[in-house]
Each structure stands twice: as structure tokens, then as C-alpha cells.
Amino acid sequence: MKSANHVIARTLCAALLLALAGAAQAQADLTSGTIFSKGYGFEEKDGEALYKGICQGCHMPDAKGATGAGTYPALAANPRLAAKQYPLVLVVNGSRAMPGFGHSLSAEQIAAVVNYVRTHFGNAYTDVVTPAEVKVLLPTKPETGE
Amino acid sequence: MSSTKAPTVMSRRELLTLIGSVAGSAVSYRAMAGMGLVSESTYKGPIKLEGNPRGASVLILGAGIAGMVAAMELRNAGYKVQVLEYNNRAGGRNWSLRGGDSYTELGGFTQKCEFDPGLYLNPGPWRIPYHHHGILDYCRRLGVALEPFVQVNYNAFVHSTEAFGGKPQRYREIQADYHGQIAELLAKATNQKKLDALVSKEDQEMLLASLKSWGALDKDYKYAPGEASSNRRGFQKAPSGGLSARPVYSTDITGMSELLKSQLWASISAGHNYEMQTTLFQPVGGMGRIGEAFGRELASVIQYNAKVVKIRQDSKKVAVTYVDAKSGGEPRTASADYCLCTIPLSVLSQIDINVGAKMQAAINAVPYMSAVKVGLQFKRRFWEQDEHIYGGISYTNLPIRTIGYPNTGYHSGGKGVLLGAYVFGPNAFEFTALPPAERVKKAYEYGAMIHPQYKQEFENGIAVGWHRVPWTLGCAGGWTDETRAQHYDNLCQLDNRILLAGEHASYIPAWQEGAVTSSIDAITRLHQHVVNR
Numbered sequence: 209m210k211s212a213n214h215v216i217a218r219t220l221c222a223a224l225l226l227a228l229a230g231a232a233q234a235q236a237d238l239t240s241g242t243i244f245s246k247g248y249g250f251e252e253k254d255g256e257a258l259y260k261g262i263c264q265g266c267h268m269p270d271a272k273g274a275t276g277a278g279t280y281p282a283l284a285a286n287p288r289l290a291a292k293q294y295p296l297v298l299v300v301n302g303s304r305a306m307p308g309f310g311h312s313l314s315a316e317q318i319a320a321v322v323n324y325v326r327t328h329f330g331n332a333y334t335d336v337v338t339p340a341e342v343k344v345l346l347p348t349k350p351e352t353g354e
Numbered sequence: 355m356s357s358t359k360a361p362t363v364m365s366r367r368e369l370l371t372l373i374g375s376v377a378g379s380a381v382s383y384r385a386m387a388g389m390g391l392v393s394e395s396t397y398k399g400p401i402k403l404e405g406n407p408r409g410a411s412v413l414i415l416g417a418g419i420a421g422m423v424a425a426m427e428l429r430n431a432g433y434k435v436q437v438l439e440y441n442n443r444a445g446g447r448n449w450s451l452r453g454g455d456s457y458t459e460l461g462g463f464t465q466k467c468e469f470d471p472g473l474y475l476n477p478g479p480w481r482i483p484y485h486h487h488g489i490l491d492y493c494r495r496l497g498v499a500l501e502p503f504v505q506v507n508y509n510a511f512v513h514s515t516e517a518f519g520g521k522p523q524r525y526r527e528i529q530a531d532y533h534g535q536i537a538e539l540l541a542k543a544t545n546q547k548k549l550d551a552l553v554s555k556e557d558q559e560m561l562l563a564s565l566k567s568w569g570a571l572d573k574d575y576k577y578a579p580g581e582a583s584s585n586r587r588g589f590q591k592a593p594s595g596g597l598s599a600r601p602v603y604s605t606d607i608t609g610m611s612e613l614l615k616s617q618l619w620a621s622i623s624a625g626h627n628y629e630m631q632t633t634l635f636q637p638v639g640g641m642g643r644i645g646e647a648f649g650r651e652l653a654s655v656i657q658y659n660a661k662v663v664k665i666r667q668d669s670k671k672v673a674v675t676y677v678d679a680k681s682g683g684e685p686r687t688a689s690a691d692y693c694l695c696t697i698p699l700s701v702l703s704q705i706d707i708n709v710g711a712k713m714q715a716a717i718n719a720v721p722y723m724s725a726v727k728v729g730l731q732f733k734r735r736f737w738e739q740d741e742h743i744y745g746g747i748s749y750t751n752l753p754i755r756t757i758g759y760p761n762t763g764y765h766s767g768g769k770g771v772l773l774g775a776y777v778f779g780p781n782a783f784e785f786t787a788l789p790p791a792e793r794v795k796k797a798y799e800y801g802a803m804i805h806p807q808y809k810q811e812f813e814n815g816i817a818v819g820w821h822r823v824p825w826t827l828g829c830a831g832g833w834t835d836e837t838r839a840q841h842y843d844n845l846c847q848l849d850n851r852i853l854l855a856g857e858h859a860s861y862i863p864a865w866q867e868g869a870v871t872s873s874i875d876a877i878t879r880l881h882q883h884v885v886n887r
């Protein structure tokens with residue numbers, strides 16, 4: 209349906225813009241190591257990237273939490289993290305205002321981020337969460353609702 | 355139901371009464387909507403609370419839209435009302451950031467808004483559809499001037515990094531080409547008798563006529579370069595006057611396969627949704643004008659900087675403990691016969707409140723979603739001057755997802771503010787996790803891939819990640835069908851002297867109309883209770 213001239217014009221134009229977009233993308237990536245996931249799941253892999261890409265939005269970069277009209281609890285030096293099941297279940301299911309991540313993170317990602325938090329920010333728990341332990345907790349049904 | 359045997363003949367009204375009495379008004383409303391009896395907001399004009407409250411008092415928590423609707427109407431009906439609000443302003447999520455404003459998010463990050471006078475960002479609500487009768491009626495009653503909000507702009511862009519070499523496409527061309535070729539395909543199938551089993555002969559004739567009209571097909575049922583298609587997708591050279599008048603039809607129709615693979619068809623549907631159909635409105639001067647108008651009306655009853663920390667009811671009254679939101683200090687107490695609490699559940703689930711187990715479980719059941727908006731100021735309105743985009747929205751698969759153009763001040767010579775990002779889902783979490791200045795930078799960098807003019811014209815920006823907003827801890831309540839079935843009615847019931855209202859207590863989550871209608875529903879029930887006691 210395209211005239212030959214227009215195909216050429218469009219292809220040229222597209223190639224030019226592709227080059228431009230490529231340059232801009234490179235420029236964007238130059239300024240920071242930020243990961244922006246493409247779909248409905250998170251693409252961050254290791255514990256630190258997951259913490260910095262998701263958790264610190266609420267629990268803050270130093271994991272000390274914050275208080276306004278309500279509070280985000282500190283994860284730093286938090287004795288509740290002693291039982292690994294506790295953070296694990298919270299990350300999978302959420303709690304009160306905190307959304308659950310059972311639909312948007314894999315078992316590997318959840319294990320990684322829980323292990324990261326339990327060994328950083330003044331926490332030094334040596335027992336490790338394995339992806340297999342997470343899997344049994346993950347929701348089996350796809351998410352519904354709006 | 356006491357009897358399992360259904361009556362043989364039942365009027366529609368009887369049926370509705372039955373459904374309503376068994377399962378509560380929400381189900382009844384949905385049933386009615388299904389039967390075509392109601393299709394719009396339940397708002398039915400200014401509420402009339404008839405009967406004498408005999409001096410009853412109501413303490414209202416939160417001066418957002420829900421709290422202030424209740425305060426205004428209950429005061430008009432003769433109640434003694436007092437409102438406690440955490441912020442130093444009225445409106446809650448109804449909010450505009452303007453030049454000179456400063457905003458401190460959780461974690462202590464402070465941003466100063468450096469926009470020129472008259473320019474603003476609506477960090478939360480920005481559009482009101484024509485059928486949100488409640489919030490529109492409060493605009494009318496409070497004298498808040500409205501202007502059109504442009505949802506669909508045929509000349510704005512749809513964009514994907516994975517299609518057309520990353521070149522932004524005009525909404526107009528993508529939609530025309532997509533509809534046109536779907537129509538052509540269906541016409542071909544009809545003419546080849548492939549639909550004979552599905553469509554009667556008589557209907558096929560009308561189907562063909564309708565496809566021609568809907569898809570802009572030519573006399574041979576083709577979507578091809580020519581007058582019909584150019585009248586939809588635009589011309590290579592538009593008709594004009596004088597000797598240079600003759601139009602040249604556009605020929606660069608994008609083929610179906612490329613269109614399908616581009617996924618851009620997903621970006622042309624937003625304006626078809628009920629909530630985003632023309633006509634939509636915005637208040638002149640920013641969405642925050644509504645909250646400000648309510649605030650003026652209720653100046654004598656709202657106490658600002660009051661952070662509620664505890665809510666206690668007994669057989670005689672409700673006592674609410676609050677502290678100064680800025681300085682903390684000595685707890686103070688306010689009390690009243692009843693309490694209407696509109697504090698978002700994200701915060702309320704952390705407050706000590708003695709309600710029944712069912713309501714408490716409902717308060718704890720609703721997670722709050724993530725959303726981010728970034729406003730960017732530019733030296734000139736290049737989107738109008740260079741690209742002829744007057745208001746409306748461009749959609750992209752870049753992490754910014756959206757670029758919103760100002761729906762006001764067209765052709766003004768000075769600076770302009772774009773909504774440079776409006777993000778939900780994983781990217782919203784990722785944006786929120788960045789320091790504010792970094793969010794602005796990312797919005798700038800990604801936006802420049804669509805509008806290269808950003809690089810010359812950008813001046814400053816401000817970014818709001820809703821999970822960092824100190825008084826909502828999120829954008830809006832995230833209900834699912836399951837949590838609604840289990841908890842919604844329990845959340846909305848009167849619990850002795852305490853009643854909840856707000857966006858979270860509605861079936862229109864994340865819309866102001868939900869806050870309005872939930873508030874009116876709550877105070878109507880409260881008033882019935884009070885006059886009948």
C-alpha cells in the first residue's frame with residue numbers, strides 16, 4: 209500500500225531516528241545505573257538492585273523507614289527479621305498498605321532481596337532463604353481485580 | 355433469603371429490592387447497572403438531609419474531598435462539625451503544585467517548585483469525566499471554573515521503541531490505518547462469502563455499508579490512498595486556497611502486519627473507556643482549586659496540622675487524640691457524638707481505633723498502589739509551535755509512559771509545563787525509589803527521545819512518587835474482586851459511632867467521584883441513624 213518513494217523516505221527517516229534514539233538511550237544510561245523494567249514484572253536480579261529499585265521507595269535508602277501521617281517501618285537493625293519467614297511472607301503477600309510482590313517477583317528475586325536485607329543495614333543473620341522456600345508461598349492464581 | 359422458592363413472576367423493582375436487601379447496596383447497584391436502569395454516577399443532585407439532628411456533633415477526620423463534602427453537608431443540615439487535617443492545606447489528593455510551593459516527601463527530600471506564575475503540575479487528579487456528576491456539581495456550587503481536558507488528541511504521538519525505528523507516530527494516522535484495514539479485511543471476508551454462516555444476507559449489505567463508513571473505505575471496499583482515507587489520516591498536502599489549493603492525498607499508509615507488530619493499537623483505546631470519554635473537564639488554574647474552594651467555605655471548622663494518632667469510641671461519644679503534625683508535642687483530644695473518618699486506609703491501618711473485628715480486618719486488607727507524576731517546565735511551548743499539539747496526551751512504552759500537554763493557555767508566548775511522566779506498575783516503584791532530582795532527570799532524558807526540543811528548552815521540574823507522600827503512603831487503594839467480596843461491606847458499615855468514607859470506600863477507586871459518592875452515602879446513613887435514635 210505504500211508508494212516506493214514513501215517506503216524509502218520512511219526507511220531513511222526511521223534509520224535516522226533510530227540512530228538518534230540510540231544516542232539518547234545511551235545518554236540516558238550513562239547518567240545512572242537505574243533499571244526500568246519493561247513489563248509487569250520487575251527485572252532487577254540481585255538483592256541490592258532489588259532493594260534499590262523497589263524497597264527503598266518506602267523503606268528509604270538507609271532502610272531506616274520514615275514517618276509522616278503514617279509510618280514505613282525501619283528494616284535497619286530490625287529484630288523482627290530474625291525469623292526469615294517474617295520478611296518472606298510480607299514480601300510475598302504484603303501487609304496492610306504494603307502491596308504483595310508475589311505476582312511481580314520470582315522466587316529467586318524474593319529470596320535474593322530478603323537475604324540482602326537480612327545481611328545488610330545492621331542485620332547479620334546467617335541463615336539463608338532459598339528460592340524453593342519461596343515457591344511454596346507464591347500465589348498460584350493470576351492476579352484479578354482492576 | 356427465607357424461602358428457596360422464587361416467586362414465579364417478579365417485577366424488576368421487586369427483584370432489585372430482593373437483591374438489595376440480601377446483599378447490600380453495592381450488589382444491587384451492579385445488578386441495576388446490568389439491567390440498564392442506571393449507568394452513571396449515583397449522584398442525584400444536592401443532598402437533602404431532612405429531619406432535625408438535635409444538636410448532634412460529628413468529628414470528621416481528613417480534609418480531602420470526602421471529608422469536606424461531609425463537613426459542608428452535615429453543617430448545612432444543622433450538625434456541629436469539626437475537621438482535623440494533617441496537612442496545612444485543604445484538598446488532600448486534590449492538589450496542585452505551583453511556582454513557589456515547596457513539597458517535602460517521606461525521607462525528608464524537599465523540592466521547591468520553580469514554575470513560572472500560572473503554571474502548575476497536578477500530582478494527583480487531573481481530569482473529570484462529564485458523568486462524574488457529584489464532583490462536577492460541587493465545582494458548580496463552589497464557583498470553581500472548568501475548562502475542557504483533552505483526553506484524545508489526534509495529532510499527539512503514540513510511540514514505541516520497538517516499532518517504526520523508534521519514531522513517534524501520530525495518533526491520527528495509526529488509528530485511521532488500523533480501523534481502515536480492519537474494515538477492509540472484514541469487507542473482503544464478507545464479499546468472499548466467508549461470513550455467510552455468521553451474518554444473514556440482508557445484514558451483510560448493511561455490514562458492508564457500515565464498514566465503508568467506519569473504516570473510510572473507497573468504492574471497492576479498499577482502504578487505499580485517496581480522498582476517503584486522507585479525510586481520516588490527513589493529507590500529504592492539505593487542501594487550501596488560491597492557486598496552491600489542490601490537496602495531495604497521503605500515500606504512506608502503514609501495512610497491517612507492521613501495525614499489529616507495533617502494538618501501537620494498544621495506545622489508541624484509552625479515550626474509548628467510559629471514564630475517559632469526551633467531554634472531560636479540568637478546573638481553571640489547577641485541580642487544587644476544588645480543595646481550595648472547599649477550604650475557604652469551611653475555614654472556620656477545619657483544624658490544620660492535626661495528626662490523628664488514636665480514635666476511641668464508647669457508648670456516649672468518640673474521642674480522637676491528635677498531635678501537632680510539625681512539632682509533635684502534647685497530645686490533644688477532640689470529641690463528638692460521631693466520627694466520620696476519611697483517612698486513607700494506608701494510614702488508618704496504623705492508627706489505634708476501637709472498631710469491631712470485621713471493620714478492622716477490612717481496614718487492614720487494602721494495599722496502596724504506586725504512581726508517579728513528573729512536571730517539566732520548558733522555555734517555550736514547542737509542542738504547539740513546532741508540532742501543533744494542543745493539549746491531550748502522547749503514549750509511549752518508555753518508562754515515562756505518558757506525556758501530557760497543557761490543556762490551557764494555548765499560543766501563550768511564555769513558558770509551559772508538560773506532564774513529563776505518569777507512571778503505574780513496576781516503573782512507578784522504580785521511579786519512586788530514585789531521589790526526586792533523579793526522577794526529573796530520567797523524565798527529561800526519556801522525554802527527549804520523543805521531543806528532541808527538550809534538550810534546548812528544558813528549565814526545571816518537580817516529581818511526586820505517591821508512595822512517598824506522607825499523608826497517603828500510596829496513590830489509591832488496590833482492591834481485588836476477592837478482597838471486595840470479603841471486606842467491602844464491612845468497611846462501609848456504621849460501627850457504633852464510627853463511619854468511614856473516602857475513595858477507598860467506593861467502587862470508583864482513584865477517582866474523586868468515588869470520594870464524593872462514598873461520603874454522601876455515609877452521611878445519608880449516619881443522618882438516618884441520628885434522626886431515628
Ligand SMILES: Cc1cc2nc3c(=O)[nH]c(=O)nc-3n(C[C@H](O)[C@H](O)[C@H](O)COP(=O)(O)OP(=O)(O)OC[C@H]3O[C@@H](n4cnc5c(N)ncnc54)[C@H](O)[C@@H]3O)c2cc1C
Nearest residue numbers: 416418419420440446447479480481662856857864865866
Ligand atoms: C496519581 C493520581 C491520579 C489521579 N487521577 C484522578 C483523576 O484524573 N480524576 C479524579 O477524579 N481522581 C483522580 N485521582 C483520585 C483522587 O485523587 C482521589 O480519589 C480523591 O482525591 C480521594 O479523596 P479522599 O477524600 O478519599 O482522600 P484524600 O484526598 O487522601 O483525603 C484524606 C485526607 O486525610 C488526611 N490525613 C491522612 N492521615 C491523617 C491523620 N493521621 N490525621 C489527620 N488527617 C490525616 C490527608 O492529609 C488528606 O487530606 C487520582 C489520584 C492519584 C494519586
